[in-house]
Amino acid sequence: MKISKSDIFIVLCIGEAAGLLLLAVLNNLKLSLPQVEIIPFWFFPVLFPVFCLVWYYLAVFLSKRWTTFIEIGRFVLVGGLNFLVDLGILNLLIFLTGIAFGGLYSVFKAISFAAAVINSYFLNKFWTFKASDASDKSVKKIGKEFFTFIIISLIGLGLNNLMASLIVNWAGPQWGISENLWANIGAITASFIAMFWNFMGYKFIVFREK
16 A cells, blocks of 8 residues: 555644644643653654654555554554543643642543544544545435434543543542642543544444445
8 A cells, every 4th residue: 555645744743743742741740750851842743753654654564464454553643642632631721720630620531532532533534434425425424424423422421531530539649649640540541441432433333334
């Protein structure tokens, strides 16, 4: 499979956005993890685009033996960006308000996850699964697809928010970990669970081949 210029552009944009979002997360965590201050400002915005491009070339190479791998490769990149969109917005809200627990934390987590879901829809539909069918653009079909996507995403949102809230608000910080870092541990755990659910739902329900 030949790599198109548009694919290279998308991959580099994903990597750059991911690097910048990670900087935002680390900025909020620097009080809990002072060692992150030794990382140069340019490190992630430069490293991530290169890493993403190498990963995509690897996915294309492996797809010669298993064609589905190119789809998996794209999903991993999109999923990684969605994960950092979720985490980045969550940390921005925590940074702006100074609140990392309680009811408002659950609200912040819902907002950050919703933003990641919107990003996920467009990238997965038009790039990962390439589900746009030019021969059938009826309002009815688009509406049904979007409605199904929202249902799958809402279930994922419920799983994501429930797990994060249980870890942060019910279990609470453990082993002397700061509230900010524990809030991120809750977010990371919840995001992986929701990511698995969303992939299965998007792949086999929303964007399945007709």
